[in-house]
Amino acid sequence: HHGGRATRIFHTGQPRLAPLPPLPEYGGKVHLGLIPEEFFQFLYPKTGVTGPYMLGIGLILYFLSKELYVITPETFSTISIVGLLVYVIKKYGTSIGEFIDNLNEQIIAQLEEVKKASIKQIQDEIELEKAQQAQVQKCHYLSDVQRNSIAMALEVIYQERLHKVYKEVKNHLDYHISVQNMMHRKEQEHMIIWVEKHVVQSISAQQEKEMIAKCIADLQLLEKKAQAQPVM
Amino acid sequence: MASVVPVKEKKLMDVKLGELPSWILMRDFTPKGIVGAFQRGYYRYYNKYINVKKGSIAGVNMVLAAYVLFSYCLSYKELKHERRRKYH
Numbered sequence: 001h002h003g004g005r006a007t008r009i010f011h012t013g014q015p016r017l018a019p020l021p022p023l024p025e026y027g028g029k030v031h032l033g034l035i036p037e038e039f040f041q042f043l044y045p046k047t048g049v050t051g052p053y054m055l056g057i058g059l060i061l062y063f064l065s066k067e068l069y070v071i072t073p074e075t076f077s078t079i080s081i082v083g084l085l086v087y088v089i090k091k092y093g094t095s096i097g098e099f100i101d102n103l104n105e106q107i108i109a110q111l112e113e114v115k116k117a118s119i120k121q122i123q124d125e126i127e128l129e130k131a132q133q134a135q136v137q138k139c140h141y142l143s144d145v146q147r148n149s150i151a152m153a154l155e156v157i158y159q160e161r162l163h164k165v166y167k168e169v170k171n172h173l174d175y176h177i178s179v180q181n182m183m184h185r186k187e188q189e190h191m192i193i194w195v196e197k198h199v200v201q202s203i204s205a206q207q208e209k210e211m212i213a214k215c216i217a218d219l220q221l222l223e224k225k226a227q228a229q230p231v232m
Numbered sequence: 233m234a235s236v237v238p239v240k241e242k243k244l245m246d247v248k249l250g251e252l253p254s255w256i257l258m259r260d261f262t263p264k265g266i267v268g269a270f271q272r273g274y275y276r277y278y279n280k281y282i283n284v285k286k287g288s289i290a291g292v293n294m295v296l297a298a299y300v301l302f303s304y305c306l307s308y309k310e311l312k313h314e315r316r317r318k319y320h
Binding site: 068 | 281283288
């Protein structure tokens with residue numbers, strides 16, 4: 001009793017890395033159901049094909065004659081039983097063999113199906129993985145479109161702001177221009193009024209009277225001309 | 233007459249008749265060796281005649297025939313008295 005030893009060693013042989021080789025189809029060949037083929041091959045070079053059979057017959061006769069094999073009542077029952085067995089085996093042997101082989105094949109077919117189903121499932125998963133990978137590859141188109149739209153929006157905003165800046169600046173300059181214009185106009189008007197005032201002031205009273213008399217004389221002239229006209 | 237391969241590793245069929253005693257003496261006679269020999273023999277017979285896809289009756293038949301012979305040999309001493317002639 002190994003007190004407290006937790007490790008036990010199993011399967012210390014080399015692990016097999018491949019499936020086992022399949023079973024052989026047929027067993028070793030046997031003559032008469034009793035004697036393996038190797039014995040016949042062993043005697044073939046010296047005695048040919050009939051050698052082992054002659055050896056068998058010779059041995060049987062020798063045992064009988066020397067009574068190493070004693071003929072008892074049991075012999076006859078043995079002969080009948082063996083004969084019956086041989087007859088039954090010869091007649092039904094193949095069919096029983098096929099029946100059992102069918103049973104075996106059914107079991108093997110079931111296991112194969114399980115194996116195939118498992119393989120198919122794994123293959124389906126592999127295909128799914130590949131499809132998903134292909135899809136992921138195409139995602140860059142989506143991101144391209146998004147990038148383009150964002151770039152355009154940025155452009156639009158930039159242009160808008162540029163325009164706004166331009167307008168503001170123009171506004172300021174317009175203001176200055178209009179201020180200048182107004183000052184200019186005001187100066188002109190003021191100067192006109194000033195000049196008129198001084199001109200009016202410079203006209204003395206004497207000149208005013210003379211002017212008025214001349215204007216009246218002109219008017220009288222004109223009246224005379226006008227009266228003279230309609231008569232003609 | 234030294235052999236090319238050392239005697240110990242030869243199989244039985246390759247051993248020459250003169251080397252047979254030395255070959256037999258070199259075999260492993262410890263209990264583990266004897267058990268190993270029985271196991272090897274069993275598996276050799278099993279894998280050749282029984283553990284195949286289409287085995288025939290010969291696999292079982294040979295074992296039964298060997299048993300029949302063995303039991304006949306064991307009971308020969310009593311069967312001797314049923315002989316028909318005394319002298320052969």
